[in-house]
Amino acid sequence: MIPKKQRTSANYTMNYKKILLQFLLILFACLAVQQVQAQAQDTIRLKNGRFVTGKTLEVSDEDVLFRPFPPIGNDTLVLINIKDIRAIAYANGFTDVFKGDEPDTIVLVSGRKVTCKIAEILDNSLLARLNNGEDERVTEFLLDSVSVVQYASGYIEKYNPLLPPTPVLVAKAAEPTKQEKPIPAPVTGDLAAVTPTKEEKKKKEKEPKKEKPISTKNLSGVTITNKPKTYIAVGAVIDSASGLSRSVALMEILKSSCYRHEDDTLTPVLQDYPYNNHYAITGVFNGSKSRFKLYKSGKKVKEFVVYDDWSAVNKELRAYFETEEYIPKRKNAPVSEGGQYKFHERNIVNMLPGTVENRVPHSMLVDTFRTYAVMKFYKDNHAYLNAKEVYGSYTNIREESLFFFRNSDVPWNLKKTVRQVVFPISRWLGAPLTYLSCAYQLEEKKETGAALNLYFASLQGSCSLLASPYERGLLKERAYTRIHHIYSQQQNRPHLAAMFSLGADLNKAFLQSAEARTERSKYYSGIQQIRSVSTKAEDQAREIRATKRTGFFVALLNTAGAVATAGVDDGGATSMAFVENAANTLNESLTAAEDASTMLADAYMGIEDKIDTRSFTINDGGETDMATAFLGREIAFYLYFKPHLVKPVLERFAKDKPKMQALLTKFYTARDKATVQRSISEIYTHVTIMESQIIASEARGIAITDKMKANF
Missing domain, CATH: 1.10.287 (Helix Hairpins)
Structure with missing residues (x-):
């Protein structure tokens, strides 16, 4: 310490520089510490525009457990509601975007506002979910009572003007007076000629009243009357990557457009064989390239390829129907095909076959599966809406959402091994079971065309399934049985009914065998081995x-x-x-x-x-498409893997089919592998030709001739 007498300006300058240097060193060290701490931090972007940095500890369906940096007050851990989060940018570069939580708004003609999530727009009403929880319910609003619909995306759709405010009338109180009833004047002139007498009124009351047209409303919102309509039938619209159906979404696009020509409204329906209608449409999504075919009176009139989603498809449809003088009544609302599948937990142990939770709308047809899989049933009669949302629910999930695949310390070869029994989630059991349950609901409502469409979608999902052979066989047996039941009630499709009865019997023979139970036990023993290894590594x-x-x-x-x-x-x-x-x-x-x-x-x-x-992964090597032959592949699959189990079933089916009998005899008497494979190929070709001829005839209402039967 320099004595007070000896302090000079030089001493003051030296002390000032020393203090400033220490301050700069402390500031630099603090910035360096903050920079070190800021590294490997996650960033949460909230919907109010704020950003929060820190470390994400756990992400659930409702909340995010977060350790903020710097700490917020005295809180070292913060629980943020997932509805308040727009996105999470992780330190490893992965960004998790939370979409679909923004609500839509319905303004009624009375001026009342309803916050909800628009599910589907029908001809005369719209369906909306008032909540966003798991127990959300669908409420129907008549379009006559709706003024404006404002979507979360900013799109606004106007329907009806707001009602003017009702004026309040104040009437003056008047003293009650007794008045005699006026004597009516005699009716004369032209009015007397049209005024009915008492006798004419009694006679008119005795006459039988004319019946009004019967009107019923199905689940899709289409009003069916005895008045002839122009229908556009939606057939198979399949996403080739996931194998899921997108037919219901296309039907919603056609309904929301509401094409009209004078007094005629183009009515969209869902069918298995759409070509018998005035208009029909089918399509295939193949990545960014999609191909659609439009038919008129059974003949293809337009084929177009789009490189975008539904907006491009809708643009092509509008361009064509304008040439047919069908003008869309309103603009298309955004099509929602569901959001990300809600996982109960995101640990790898809960993502493997046998432990993954399958959310399925309840029906008697799928109730048996609760014995063989983890099922979470919910009661919902909106079959079209649930079937439409299968695509979005089982495709909007990436493997980076799971810690097991996101963490760099988990060995890459283990990730590669486990990935094949987890992804894609479109092969989970829940997707085809949802189609199966929705189809059964539509069948109970007597909408057989739509039910058949979804039964075929269920069969499509069962071609490649992350489940044991037993679950696959049970799923196919249920779908084949219901298709056989519908066709057997139609007088013009007896041979189609017999073909699908064969498909049900083939799977039933496998399910009733001891081999089915043994294979199921073996399958899940292997899954348990994978579960043990992956859980330990995680x-x-x-x-x-x-x-x-x-x-x-x-x-x-x-x-x-x-x-x-x-x-x-x-x-x-x-x-x-x-x-x-x-x-x-x-x-x-x-x-x-x-x-x-x-x-x-x-x-x-x-x-x-x-x-x-x-x-x-059980894969029979093909794709199931309605209105095409595919039972030949089903027979070939069982002949290759379980020939002894299906022999009685095939012999019973070929009892009145001489050519089929000869081919089966050749197969079961073959001794070398080459002859067996050649026989299976011949049976597959024969059954495919036979089934194609049956579909081409009976689906068009043409009976099978004796000459055709002789070739079977």
Whole structure:
């Protein structure tokens, strides 16, 4: 300390520079610490425009557990409602965007506003979900009572003007007076000639009243009367990547457009064989390229390819129907095909076959599956809406949403092995079961065309399924049985009914065998092995992540100590000791984490060769499409894998079909593998030709001739 007498301007300058230098060093150290802490941080973008940085600890269906940096007040952990979050940008570069939570708004003609989520717009009404929870209910609003619909995307659709306010009339009180009833004047002139007498009134009351046209309303919102209408039938619209149906979404587009020509309204319906109607449309989505075919009176009149989603399809349809003088009554509302499938938990143990939760609308047809899978039934009679939302629910999920696939410490070869029994989720059991349940609901409502369309969609999903052979056979048996039941009630389709009865009998023969139960047990034993391995690896990866975080935290404390002791007059020894300790701690934790990660990778070296995940996916090698032959593939599948089980069924079917009998005899008497494979190929070709001829005839109302029967 310089004595007060000896202080000079030079001394003051030296002290000032020293203090300023210490301040700059502390500021630089704080910025460096903050920069270190800011690394590997997640960023949550809220819907109010604010950003929160920190670390995401857990993401559930309702909340996000978050550790903010810097801490908010005294809170080290914050629970944020997922409805308030727009997106989460993770430190590894992955961004999780939360969409679909913004509500739509309905303004009624009375001026009342209703906050909801628009589900579907029908001809005379619209369906909306008033809540966004799991127990959400669908409420129907008549379009006559709706003034404006404002969607979350900003799109506004106007329907009716607001009603003027009702004026309040104040009447003057008048003294009651007794008045005699006036004597009516005699009716004369032309009015007397048209005024009915008492006798004429009695005679008119006795006459039979004319019956009004019978009017019923189906689940799709289409009003069916005995007045002839012009229908556009929607057939198979399949997404080739996922194998899911998008037919109901196309039907909604046609309904929302409401094409009209004078007094005629183009009425969209869902059918299995659409070509017998005035207009028909089918299509296939293949990535960004989609191909659609439009038919008129059974003849193809237009084929178009689009490279966008439904907006481009709608544009092509409008251009064609304008040439047919059908003018759309209103603009198209955005088509919603459902949101991301809501996982109960996002651990890998809950994502494998046998433990994954399948949310399915309840019906008697799928009630049996609760014995063989984890089912969560909900009661909902909106079959079209549930079937439409299958596509969005089972395609809007990426593997980065799961810690197991997002974490870099989980060995890549283990990820590759497990990925094949988890993704794509469109092969989960829940998707075809939803189609099956919705089809049964429509069948009970006597909408057989729509029911058949969804039964075929269920069969399409069962071609490649992440489930045991038993569940696959049970699913197919239910769908084949219901299709056979519908066709058997139609007098012009007896042979089609027999073909689908064969499909049901083939799967029933397998289900009743001991082999089916054995294969199911073997299948889930293998899944249990994968579950055990993947769960252990996931737990170890979480431990490695905790080790890294602990090292960073201790290093952070030592860095803060170095900053706090930077001004101590010991030549910086204390500060340097803290810095050195921080570096050593961080280096030790990273080294330990790296060693653990290496040991984890070594422990699962060659795991892809030990577990053959291809055996966990049942695939019969084809696609099921309505109005096309596919039972030949079903027969070939069972002849190749279970020939002894289906022999009695096939012999019973071929009893009155001589050519089929000869082919079966050749197959069952074959001794070498080449002859067996050649016989299966011949049976497949024969059955495919036979089925194609039956579909081409009976679907058009043409009876099968004796000459055609002789070729069977």
